[in-house]
Amino acid sequence: MARINDVGGMTGFGAIDTTDDAEPFHADWEARVFALQRALLVRKIFNLDEFRDAIETMPPGAYLAASYYERWLYAIRTLLERKGVIEEGALDHA
Amino acid sequence: MSGEHDDALISRQVRLLESLLEEKGLVGGETVDEVVDGFLANASPVNGARAVARAWTDPAYKERLLADGAAAVGELGFAAGGVQKQRLRVAENTQTVHNVVVCTLCSCYPLRLLGPSPGWYKSEAYRSRVVRDPRGVLAEFGVTLPDEVRVTVWDSSAETRYMVLPRRPEGTDGLSEAELARLVTRNGLIGTAVL
Numbered sequence: 001m002a003r004i005n006d007v008g009g010m011t012g013f014g015a016i017d018t019t020d021d022a023e024p025f026h027a028d029w030e031a032r033v034f035a036l037q038r039a040l041l042v043r044k045i046f047n048l049d050e051f052r053d054a055i056e057t058m059p060p061g062a063y064l065a066a067s068y069y070e071r072w073l074y075a076i077r078t079l080l081e082r083k084g085v086i087e088e089g090a091l092d093h094a
Numbered sequence: 095m096s097g098e099h100d101d102a103l104i105s106r107q108v109r110l111l112e113s114l115l116e117e118k119g120l121v122g123g124e125t126v127d128e129v130v131d132g133f134l135a136n137a138s139p140v141n142g143a144r145a146v147a148r149a150w151t152d153p154a155y156k157e158r159l160l161a162d163g164a165a166a167v168g169e170l171g172f173a174a175g176g177v178q179k180q181r182l183r184v185a186e187n188t189q190t191v192h193n194v195v196v197c198t199l200c201s202c203y204p205l206r207l208l209g210p211s212p213g214w215y216k217s218e219a220y221r222s223r224v225v226r227d228p229r230g231v232l233a234e235f236g237v238t239l240p241d242e243v244r245v246t247v248w249d250s251s252a253e254t255r256y257m258v259l260p261r262r263p264e265g266t267d268g269l270s271e272a273e274l275a276r277l278v279t280r281n282g283l284i285g286t287a288v289l
Contacts, residue, residue, distance in 0.1 A: 016214050024210040039115075049252070068216050073107070
């Protein structure tokens with residue numbers, strides 16, 4: 001099945017914003033999501049392939065609407081719920 | 095990359111997630127800053143530039159860099175520090191070939207050698223189009239190549255990362271290796287700039 005992340009060759013995404021921006025994070029929460037992902041990988045709660053798969057199987061509309069680290073948060077949340085580490089919907093009322 | 099989002103809501107979700115995981119003893123111990131600093135401390139385009147300058151001045155090193163990139167940058171102390179083992183393929187620009195790197199599926203990138211990736215590298219606009227219309231994309235970066243130069247696009251994967259070996263600029267015969275390294279830019283190592 002085609003996955004939404006497989007965008008190579010697609011048309012319609014518009015011009016590239018070529019701004020030379022190499023700031024790794026644009027908000028404190030992005031760095032926190034990054035650190036959470038590392039911690040959970042190190043503790044083998046999930047592995048990198050599972051993490052990538054969780055991003056790649058996002059519903060296409062949600063994938064396209066999400067920023068880079070929103071996708072990471074989605075993947076972490078999905079895997080933790082799937083594995084029963086947190087309850088489903090545990091973050092819905094944050 | 096697109097759409098308006100409620101940063102405050104996401105922030106609260108992340109904090110809640112952190113506290114849930116802390117209760118279970120799954121995170122904690124190291125601070126966010128420690129994790130981030132540890133990951134980024136050794137990542138810089140200065141590293142890739144050093145490998146390029148060495149290749150420009152030492153033909154035997156260049157041969158090793160093109161044959162096995164990971165081993166050759168390892169000689170300079172730049173072992174890939176990722177979670178998974180990765181190959182590094184170095185693609186040489188010549189008079190007749192220009193190389194450019196992408197990760198169409200996501201954002202794979204030789205972080206240790208190039209530093210944090212620019213936002214555009216992770217964008218759907220770049221990922222989708224550079225494989226279909228590389229010359230058009232390069233033009234958006236201000237790079238126009240003669241028609242006779244072939245453009246090769248390298249698509250990264252979880253296992254293989256790519257770095258471009260740019261052409262050495264004209265008129266740099268008298269420069270030292272360190273001076274040459276300062277001419278090398280991050281975009282030059284991705285292939286969206288010529289030096």
